[in-house]
Amino acid sequence: MTAQSHADAQADRAATPGRPTTAAAKGKRRRAIMLLLLVVAAGVAAAGLLRAVGGADDAGEAAQIEQIAASLRCPTCQGLSVADSPSQLADGMRDIITEQVAAGRSSDQIRGWFVDRYGPWILLSPPTRGPGAVAWVLPVAAIMLGVVVAWRRTRRGPPASATVRGVAGPRRLAWAATSAAFAVLLAGVLAANVAARADGDVLTGTANAPRGAGDAGPPPLDALRRATTDQPGDPQAWLALAVALDRQGDLDAALDPYQRALRLADDDPVVQTAAASALVRADRPGAAEPVLRDLAARFPDDPEILLLLGTAQRALGRFGATATLQRFLQVAPDHPAAGAVRALLDDETRP
Amino acid sequence: MTATTDQVTDERDDTAASARPLRWLWLTVAVAAAVVVTVVLAVGFGRDPSLVASPLVDEPAPGLxxxxxxxxxxxxxxxxxxxxxxxxxxxxxxxxxxxxxxxxxxxxxxxxxxxxxxxxxxxxxxxxxxxxxxxxxxxxxxxxxxxxxxxxxxxxxxxxxxxxxxxxxxxxxxxxxxxxxxxxxxxxxxxxxxx
Incomplete structure (x- = not known):
């Protein structure tokens, strides 16, 4: 490739005066295509904006309720509207919307009622005033800028555009480099933030609120189940599954893993206490009592064990129940359950 | 042929000279926008989305x-x-x-x-x-x-x-x-x- 042929190629592209008709026709066609693209893009943008602003009239109460629910954020789930959320709190919100619609309040009044309680956060669309307006203005500004740029490009004659293309090499490279650097920076920020949080926290966002606040999401039961099938001989795996089920309120389902953990580690006080507590709560004091007696023998001054044992013994009508509960009161007179135990014993000793 | 080459080169230099200040302006705007977006996202991702200040604080309590x-x-x-x-x-x-x-x-x-x-x-x-x-x-x-x-x-x-x-x-x-x-x-x- 010599300098000569290179210059030739450029001269060709620059549409030399030797072929004016072709260049003009080419330019015309390109301008027509650009114009068509512009019209289509502007139409899509306008339609999108109109739909986002959503000025549609309410067709009936049901549609109005649906529309309001769809515009409100569910407080306990991430990124779902009240209309889409299966959570109980969203159910409550739908009830309130229904009531207020029936009372004849307008959609904006109802949305305002929720904003008074949850702040503008509750609205899925950002507010049109204040800092939130940026989200509305920016796309419009970007579309208008795009239109201007595209318009100016189509109006430029073929020679000029050829020249620009000739210069564009290093410029395009600079743009590409800037965009790439920006993308890498963004990815870095994202990765750093995701890595800084524990598993699951990204989705449930519970930095200060303790786990389990709200129905942010069930514990990873599947993972815990998998752990028990992978290592069926590990009492800790069974215990973890049992505790997770128990915390979900599914005591019946938790009993089996509790008992498996107990069989695998019948001298581990943590496993023993957890399993015995579950058995007592599940009204199976008979199964809990021997475990608790073993524990009480090893830890005679532990109030939780004494309380559980006393409760189990009482349920079974054992003679030692009162003595165990009295011992519990002696060990932990300020225990949260002490008041109730005292009342119970007072009742019994009264003639 | 040589003449054509010179002509193109001149034209290119002219356009480049007139476009240069504008190009710097665009680049500055783009970099500024990139910085703003990065800062907003960096702050936003670091925040806990579940913690929202309650508008009820310092207001009369709802009925109960x-x-x-x-x-x-x-x-x-x-x-x-x-x-x-x-x-x-x-x-x-x-x-x-x-x-x-x-x-x-x-x-x-x-x-x-x-x-x-x-x-x-x-x-x-x-x-x-x-x-x-x-x-x-x-x-x-x-x-x-x-x-x-x-x-x-x-x-x-x-x-x-x-x-x-x-x-x-x-x-x-x-x-x-x-x-x-x-x-x-x-x-x-x-x-x-x-x-």
């Missing part, structure tokens, strides 16, 4: 009345002029179990100094709630029943547990999300009470 778990009735309006601690809980919520003793202690120890403690048992079943209370040997304060969660929504609740402190004028002066602690009660509730 209805049947209680122990079969009675409660109406917040009846307690105007007293400091009220409103706790939203449910039996299925583990942190609620952790904080229940704190609420019991607040009711028994600070009750004589004018504190009213009331629960909103939300999105719960009566049986489960009763079992929960029985675990603690009974509750020392009433809890308004809120099966469908609509009372919780009236109080702008995001999840359980949440606790609101209502002053003698009936205004919410503070709200806390998550397990209530003795330290919080000491710091915010006690100063509002009679010595």
């Amino acid at each position: 009345s209805g049947a209680t778990l122990d079969g009675g009735r409660f109406d917040l309006a009846d307690h105007h002029g007293r400091v009220v601690l409103v706790n939203v809980w449910a039996s299925w919520c583990p942190p609620c179990r952790d904080e229940f003793p704190v609420l019991q202690a607040a009711a028994t120890e600070l009750g004589p100094r004018g504190l009213v403690v009331v629960g909103i048992d939300t999105m719960d079943s009566d049986e489960a709630a009763q079992r929960f209370i029985d675990e603690f040997g009974g509750a020392d304060f009433p809890s308004v029943v809120d099966r469908d969660g609509s009372k919780a929504v009236e109080w702008g609740v995001f999840g359980v547990p949440e606790t609101f402190l209502v002053d003698r004028d009936g205004r919410i002066v503070r709200k806390t999300v998550g397990t209530l602690t003795d330290a919080w009660v000491t710091e915010y509730v006690e100063p509002l009470l009679a010595p």
